[in-house]
Amino acid sequence: RAPPWLHPSHLGKGIMAEEEVEINPGGLVLNTIYVYGVIFLVLFVIYCLIRNSFPALYNPRGDRKSGLFQWVAAVFSVRERELYEKAGLDGLVLIRWLETGAKISAFGCLLAVILIPTYYTAPKGSGNELVNDSLTKMSIGHLQLNDARMAAATITAYVFFGFCLWLLNGEFQWFHAKRHEFLSRPSPENYTVYVDNIPPELKSTGCVLAFLDRLFPDRVLDVRVGLEISDLEEAYAEREKLLAKLERANNVLEHEGKRSQHRTGTLGLVGPKVDTIDFCTAEIRRLDQLVSDTTTSLEPYHRDLEPKPAGPVVRSAAFVTFGSLVSSTLALNAIHHGQPFKLSTRTAPLPKHVFWGNVGLPHARVQAGTTVSTILTLLLCLFWTAPVAFVGGLSNVDTIKEAWPALGDAAEANPWLKDVLAQLSPILLIVLVALLPIILIQFSKLEGHISLAALQAALFGKLAVFQLIQIFFIQALSGAVFAQLQRFAESPGPAILDALGNSLPQQASTFMIFVLVKAFLSLSFELTRLVPAILAFIRARAGPKYTDKERRAPWIGLKPLTFPFELAHPALLSHCVLVFMVTFVYAILHPITCLVTLFAFSLMALVYRNQLIHVYRPTNDTGGQFWPTFARLLIWMMIISQLTIIAVMGIKEGPSQATLLFPLVVVTWYYGNYLGQMHYRVATVLPSLEASAGDAKTKQLRFPIDTFKGAYTQKALTKKVAHCHDDDLP
Numbered sequence: 001r002a003p004p005w006l007h008p009s010h011l012g013k014g015i016m017a018e019e020e021v022e023i024n025p026g027g028l029v030l031n032t033i034y035v036y037g038v039i040f041l042v043l044f045v046i047y048c049l050i051r052n053s054f055p056a057l058y059n060p061r062g063d064r065k066s067g068l069f070q071w072v073a074a075v076f077s078v079r080e081r082e083l084y085e086k087a088g089l090d091g092l093v094l095i096r097w098l099e100t101g102a103k104i105s106a107f108g109c110l111l112a113v114i115l116i117p118t119y120y121t122a123p124k125g126s127g128n129e130l131v132n133d134s135l136t137k138m139s140i141g142h143l144q145l146n147d148a149r150m151a152a153a154t155i156t157a158y159v160f161f162g163f164c165l166w167l168l169n170g171e172f173q174w175f176h177a178k179r180h181e182f183l184s185r186p187s188p189e190n191y192t193v194y195v196d197n198i199p200p201e202l203k204s205t206g207c208v209l210a211f212l213d214r215l216f217p218d219r220v221l222d223v224r225v226g227l228e229i230s231d232l233e234e235a236y237a238e239r240e241k242l243l244a245k246l247e248r249a250n251n252v253l254e255h256e257g258k259r260s261q262h263r264t265g266t267l268g269l270v271g272p273k274v275d276t277i278d279f280c281t282a283e284i285r286r287l288d289q290l291v292s293d294t295t296t297s298l299e300p301y302h303r304d305l306e307p308k309p310a311g312p313v314v315r316s317a318a319f320v321t322f323g324s325l326v327s328s329t330l331a332l333n334a335i336h337h338g339q340p341f342k343l344s345t346r347t348a349p350l351p352k353h354v355f356w357g358n359v360g361l362p363h364a365r366v367q368a369g370t371t372v373s374t375i376l377t378l379l380l381c382l383f384w385t386a387p388v389a390f391v392g393g394l395s396n397v398d399t400i401k402e403a404w405p406a407l408g409d410a411a412e413a414n415p416w417l418k419d420v421l422a423q424l425s426p427i428l429l430i431v432l433v434a435l436l437p438i439i440l441i442q443f444s445k446l447e448g449h450i451s452l453a454a455l456q457a458a459l460f461g462k463l464a465v466f467q468l469i470q471i472f473f474i475q476a477l478s479g480a481v482f483a484q485l486q487r488f489a490e491s492p493g494p495a496i497l498d499a500l501g502n503s504l505p506q507q508a509s510t511f512m513i514f515v516l517v518k519a520f521l522s523l524s525f526e527l528t529r530l531v532p533a534i535l536a537f538i539r540a541r542a543g544p545k546y547t548d549k550e551r552r553a554p555w556i557g558l559k560p561l562t563f564p565f566e567l568a569h570p571a572l573l574s575h576c577v578l579v580f581m582v583t584f585v586y587a588i589l590h591p592i593t594c595l596v597t598l599f600a601f602s603l604m605a606l607v608y609r610n611q612l613i614h615v616y617r618p619t620n621d622t623g624g625q626f627w628p629t630f631a632r633l634l635i636w637m638m639i640i641s642q643l644t645i646i647a648v649m650g651i652k653e654g655p656s657q658a659t660l661l662f663p664l665v666v667v668t669w670y671y672g673n674y675l676g677q678m679h680y681r682v683a684t685v686l687p688s689l690e691a692s693a694g695d696a697k698t699k700q701l702r703f704p705i706d707t708f709k710g711a712y713t714q715k716a717l718t719k720k721v722a723h724c725h726d727d728d729l730p
Helices: 025-050 070-077 080-120 150-183 205-215 230-256 276-302 325-333 363-383 385-395 397-403 405-413 415-445 452-483 485-490 492-528 530-542 548-552 569-589 593-614 627-651 655-682 688-701
Strands: 192-196 220-228 261-263 273-275 313-322 344-347
Touching: 025 492, 070 593, 080 150, 080 569, 080 593, 080 627, 150 569, 150 627, 150 655, 192 325, 205 220, 205 313, 230 276, 230 548, 261 276, 273 276, 313 325, 325 344, 325 688, 363 385, 363 415, 363 452, 415 452, 452 569, 452 627, 492 530, 492 569, 492 593, 569 593, 569 627, 627 655
Parallel strands: none
Antiparallel strands: 192 313, 192 344, 220 313, 261 273
16 A cells, blocks of 8 residues: 555645644655565565576576576676667666766765764754754754854755766767767668758759759769658558458468458448458458559659659658768758758658658648647646646545545545545556656657657657656645745745745655655566566467467557567656756755665666666667757756755855855856757767768778668558568468
């Protein structure tokens, strides 16, 4: 049963407000470690005992086995180069951020050796009369008003955030080197540039080719202008479904001796019954002819030298593949048109990740979709608090009676119902959290992203900001905000600072508990892979299994263990952002928190190193596209944390110390502005020097760059129409 202090109905109350909640914060943290730590320890030991006995579950990538606990040392002994090859750049970036968080937390623990005795030994006086808990005595909240000991917090804040900025500078240098190495690989996306908003006079393959050939003579390898062929794409998709249905029907005939039948109406529920094999065979042959004829008729549109008034609609975008990295880099960095957004260029995604439906969308449509997506995300963030608070309050009868009097009365009359609701509350909270990425990715799709990588990067940004607002600020400040609504209306700036100063120091134990529970529970389930194992078991028992191909394929969303699993980077990185925020805020206000975040970062690094090496495949690797957004968020989180510390000192009537911290905010902002001038751009594109070196290496290896020609042909335009089993077609 989830402890009631984990529910949002309690998180905003301020756990040290004795007139509201009589709770021992230190005892709660220790209780969390005892309860959830034991759960993690038990599952961890079980994993160690059975990991070598179930390689399909715990080692599907076939890496070497190790002893009972030796796998821990083996995981950390994997060098960066090997980890990069196994996990891709996204996986390497994830581990790097986790290790960076551990370094920052460890440095915070060193500073805690100075700050904790300084705070703990403060004498009783004005401003700390109600502080009796040992854990809270270790925080700045134990200092008296205008206490000279706040000078220690000021000095350590400069040291701590100076160390963070120095570390971030080193991370930029590291990522630049890795990103440029990734962009130098002989892969089609590195030699290709996406050209958007092509003006009408250039909307043909020949026109774009002629234009770029004047700029890069004999360097343009291929041009693929997007065509509006939705009918052909629908026919191609329908053909794929029919092939799967035909293959299934043939398997049933072979193994059961029965000919399958189905209805041809909506969802297969209405319409006349037909023989599945005969129907699918006839339809596939018809669609084969349609796809082949249409594809042949569209071939001239990839050679036209002038735009044609008739024929399919030509989209205002193209993928241009060059014969060298230098040419693609120069084309990517150049401004090709005097009108803003015309002939704009950006890096191309992997061909298999292209969303062809969004290629060439009008600029106005993309801007409108981005605006709508932003508004919907803000509205969701505002209204998300209500359902979360209600679900969290199901364990409290008083809360239930306020929202639903009849149910509250029933719970009071029937104690068993109270227990059921209390058990239902955490389950519904998990469901709500699981729904969040699904909702936000639908909002992100409105923005017209042309690739899976861009869509995932947009999802990460939304999830990160959403969690910071909902879990950190809303939960921590809700009590202070409602108490000062009048002040917010009259002078929002000072009221916000007061809310930060009064509420956040009291919430340290709440966030320690949150970080610990999240680490213990999520990582124990991640390591043991209980959910994939259960779903795979259901898939194996209930799904199609006549052939090896059927057994390996997903069925109604259920994946067998043989299916290549991918790590959900956006959700995981957004949680890392939240832990970084907790570290930045409480490293000075409540330094013992750094010990908790150090444990969380280290445990996450261990578990995800293991999973990236042995379980997950980097098939969804974006080449580190999450890194720049993460780095920007770190700068802003540092600034917000510094303002929070200033607000707390102001509440403690230490104006001189608070004033001395303002230069730190200015320096952090200035450094962030400095990074924004060129560092993020260098982290996105390949410099010409590295491009030239990459071309020389490719030439030395005699890599056939010509094989990239046609890589960005729309799937429905491919000439070859391959059957799964041609012999199955009578």
